Amino acid sequence: MHELSPRSPLLRLSGRWTAPSSVDAITAFWSGSSVSFLFQGSKLQLRTGPSTVRKDRFNGGTPMIACAVESTSNSSISTYDAQGTDTITLIDEEFLSNHGTGPYAVHVTLIDWASVLEIEAFLVSSDHDILATPPARPSLNVLVIGDSISCGWTDVLQSIPLGCLNALPFVLKRNILQNKGIDIHVDLIAYPGMTLVDPTEDERDEGAMLGMVSKFFHTSPWSTEIAEAPDNRDGPKILLIALGTNDEAQDVSPTRFTEAMRTLLVKLLHLYDQKVQHICLIPPFPDIDDSDSGEDSESIIQSFSSIVSALRQEPDLMAAGVVIHEMRLDAELQHDHLLDGLHPNVAGYELLGAALSKRMAPLLQSCVTETK
Incomplete structure (x- = not known):
């Protein structure tokens, strides 16, 4: 051989x-x-x-x-x-x-x-x-950053047979290719339990792991070694970020969340040398078994539109010329679609993926048209 x-x-x-x-x-x-x-x-x-x-x-x-x-x-x-x-x-x-x-x-x-x-x-x-695989046309590079809902976490009671390929980003990829003929190249950085924010000193002493605002730039979820800089020739045009569910569960304030998101976005724009044109932010997912989930007026879920508006006014992001989109998903998940009250099963991912595809299709189509 x-x-x-x-x-x-x-x-x-x-x-x-x-x-x-x-x-x-x-x-x-x-x-x-x-x-x-x-x-x-x-x-x-x-x-x-x-x-x-x-x-x-x-x-x-x-x-x-x-x-x-x-x-x-x-x-x-x-x-x-x-x-x-x-x-x-x-x-x-x-x-x-x-x-x-x-x-x-x-x-x-x-x-x-x-x-x-x-x-x-x-x-x-x-x-x-x-x-070599011939370049697909039309195609787009999309960087997805998330937590368990982006990487296909499951418990032992229900199978997610294809792991992350059953999860939200890759359902989006399949739907857009099938319905719009657009080949999305997905780069995924996601890990279960991941917050956006870094822990405070007290939280770190209690064993809390770093949030994605730092962990994204590390080689692995289990290491603090800094990852090599990416090859920017194929940098992402779109960032799709689905973080905040674990921040919400840990009662992170909207102000702290907003500042961490601003820090992450500015770092990413610098890392990818201004290749990014669109930032799509998915709100945190509520736990349907928790009657109080997202109901507090000071929660990240309730404040998410205000958080997105504040980010749109950030001078560093405005100067970069990126467009920030709030991607609320019109999908009513029931218990049959979930492993527990929060995490989707395969059927739940299909519903979420369909909703995300519907929201993102016009944006993806416009990005492809711009590159022709």
């Missing part, structure tokens, strides 16, 4: 991957990170590296890896788990006999928020088996 480096220019990387100079491997710590390419051979294998591990066994049983294989006539998706150095067969003769010969578009994704995936190599029969 021939080895193809995961750093090959034939592969398209989405999400956040680290690539230490000392080895040829790449590692993903944030779910949603993916590798895409065209395959036209007879056998395809993935070799994982020693850093591949499930960091949290209480992940609700979500598999670690998904491999979607698509052709003009059919598609399939399979899931896998790995531990350390392992070899996973993605395509073989049996697969080809059932699905026909390629070429196939292959997408390998880390779907489990609780896992780390290190890719050492793709193994193929011939050096000509893997081709």
